Amino acid sequence: MEKFDIAIIGAGPGGYVAAIHAAKNGKKVALIERDKLGGACYNVGCIPSKILLEHSKLVQAINRGNSWGIETDNVKINFPRLMQRKDTIIQELLTNIEHYIINNHITLYRGEATLTKDLLITVGNETLTASDIILATGSKPYVPPFEGLESATYFTTDTFFNLKELPAQLTIIGGGVIAVEMAFSLAPLGTKITMLNHSEDILQTEEPEARPLIREKMKKLGIELITDFQFEKFEGHTIHTTKGIYTYENLLFATGRRPNTEIAQHLELTFEGRLIAVNEHLQTSQPHIYAIGDLVGGYQLAHSASAEGIYAVDYIMGNQPALIDQASIPRCVYTHPEIATFGLLEEQVKVPYTMTKMPLQTNPKALMEGNTEGFVKLITKEGSGQILGACVVGDGATEMLNAILAAKNSGGTALSLAQMIFPHPTVSEHIGDTAKAVFGKAIHQ
Numbered sequence: 001m002e003k004f005d006i007a008i009i010g011a012g013p014g015g016y017v018a019a020i021h022a023a024k025n026g027k028k029v030a031l032i033e034r035d036k037l038g039g040a041c042y043n044v045g046c047i048p049s050k051i052l053l054e055h056s057k058l059v060q061a062i063n064r065g066n067s068w069g070i071e072t073d074n075v076k077i078n079f080p081r082l083m084q085r086k087d088t089i090i091q092e093l094l095t096n097i098e099h100y101i102i103n104n105h106i107t108l109y110r111g112e113a114t115l116t117k118d119l120l121i122t123v124g125n126e127t128l129t130a131s132d133i134i135l136a137t138g139s140k141p142y143v144p145p146f147e148g149l150e151s152a153t154y155f156t157t158d159t160f161f162n163l164k165e166l167p168a169q170l171t172i173i174g175g176g177v178i179a180v181e182m183a184f185s186l187a188p189l190g191t192k193i194t195m196l197n198h199s200e201d202i203l204q205t206e207e208p209e210a211r212p213l214i215r216e217k218m219k220k221l222g223i224e225l226i227t228d229f230q231f232e233k234f235e236g237h238t239i240h241t242t243k244g245i246y247t248y249e250n251l252l253f254a255t256g257r258r259p260n261t262e263i264a265q266h267l268e269l270t271f272e273g274r275l276i277a278v279n280e281h282l283q284t285s286q287p288h289i290y291a292i293g294d295l296v297g298g299y300q301l302a303h304s305a306s307a308e309g310i311y312a313v314d315y316i317m318g319n320q321p322a323l324i325d326q327a328s329i330p331r332c333v334y335t336h337p338e339i340a341t342f343g344l345l346e347e348q349v350k351v352p353y354t355m356t357k358m359p360l361q362t363n364p365k366a367l368m369e370g371n372t373e374g375f376v377k378l379i380t381k382e383g384s385g386q387i388l389g390a391c392v393v394g395d396g397a398t399e400m401l402n403a404i405l406a407a408k409n410s411g412g413t414a415l416s417l418a419q420m421i422f423p424h425p426t427v428s429e430h431i432g433d434t435a436k437a438v439f440g441k442a443i444h445q
């Protein structure tokens with residue numbers, strides 16, 4: 001039986017990153033994966049969804065170009081080629097991950113892992129053991145048990161990215177980040193989207209001031225949004241709700257995810273609801289078993305899983321890493337415009353604060369690009385200018401936010417951002433002017 005320093009179960013963005021980090025620090029590492037490397041993120045999550053969104057962004061850019069005088073004939077969508085492009089990119093990324101694993105001398109076991117309390121791991125006919133184990137088994141789509149659902153045919157995000165034809169119509173159940181991104185990825189290609197979201201509004205976990213912009217854009221894209229109702233039952237291709245009966249050709253559930261905790265069934269681990277309970281060091285109730293990523297609380301995001309993987313490895317090695325600051329974890333919605341946020345929303349701030357917001361309408365680069373929907377918003381502590389939270393809404397917001405985050409993480413304040421010299425013309429220079437506005441000294445206001 002082979003013995004490892006660290007064994008990691010699950011090779012998603014949590015597990016494979018943890019494995020590489022541990023190997024680069026001289027540890028003997030086993031990584032076990034039952035399916036494809038890269039986990040949900042690379043195969044049925046972040047990567048395929050963002051590739052589809054890039055296609056839809058390009059169609060929107062072509063449409064903008066037409067209105068500027070760059071005239072193109074009818075845009076035709078060759079959906080199988082778009083999907084082929086998606087598969088090629090994913091394959092390239094997975095091959096890269098495999099190379100990193102080989103180059104770092106990580107022992108990769110292919111198969112379903114089971115685990116006993118005394119840290120014995122079984123994969124098929126093989127048994128291995130390790131001084132420390134990191135559980136990184138991720139999550140799967142959740143479909144609520146609606147009445148009559150057995151009569152419906154539907155996709156989840158686990159099956160949707162295998163589509164062969166562009167759907168003429170798609171009804172999406174849900175109103176969170178994934179549901180909204182899926183709507184934005186297909187509507188510009190020509191799919192007629194209906195979104196059924198039983199709660200009052202979409203994107204309820206995101207910046208409230210971003211929501212009207214996204215709703216407005218959804219309207220422009222012809223996405224029908226139905227909110228604030230109760231589901232009654234599903235009957236074949238019809239959905240009965242308290243607001244009316246809706247028919248669909250294709251149906252996608254984007255109604256959240258549930259952790260893959262089957263791995264913990266022979267362990268006496270403590271749970272917090274459905275999630276595995278961990279302390280601030282990501283240790284479960286069994287000291288040599290750690291859990292990271294979608295299995296534990298915090299943001300269910302790929303970069304959060306990776307950061308936790310690196311933290312757990314550093315902690316195991318006794319490096320006393322700095323605790324992960326949830327307020328420094330960026331949250332991104334890749335709609336058009338994008339929404340990128342970190343730290344506190346206004347409603348969460350408990351100290352005296354200043355909210356400063358500047359719309360992009362006056363930004364020269366945003367005007368040139370025809371992308372003026374959006375704003376830069378800073379929430380700073382009154383007096384010190386400490387950055388408590390930030391939100392950028394706009395084209396490229398997910399890249400722009402990093403400038404504010406870098407300032408915050410290196411101890412900078414609103415003053416540091418106000419003093420920074422941004423290149424002109426860029427949309428990012430709006431960050432500098434918004435920071436100046438914190439002190440009432442914005443130039444373009």
Ligand SMILES: Cc1cc2nc3c(=O)[nH]c(=O)nc-3n(C[C@H](O)[C@H](O)[C@H](O)COP(=O)(O)OP(=O)(O)OC[C@H]3O[C@@H](n4cnc5c(N)ncnc54)[C@H](O)[C@@H]3O)c2cc1C
Binds near residue numbers: 050304
């Ligand atoms: C449509 C969609 C879009 C998303 N977009 C983004 C985005 O843009 N940005 C972002 O940050 N996040 C995004 N996410 C979320 C992101 O995909 C997850 O937060 C992330 O994948 C979690 O990483 P993880 O390593 O915890 O788990 P996973 O990626 O789920 O990986 C877990 C791995 O463990 C394996 N496994 C499970 N059980 C066992 C076992 N017993 N033995 C062996 N292997 C096992 C699984 O096969 C899987 O490969 C998106 C998710 C979806 C569904």
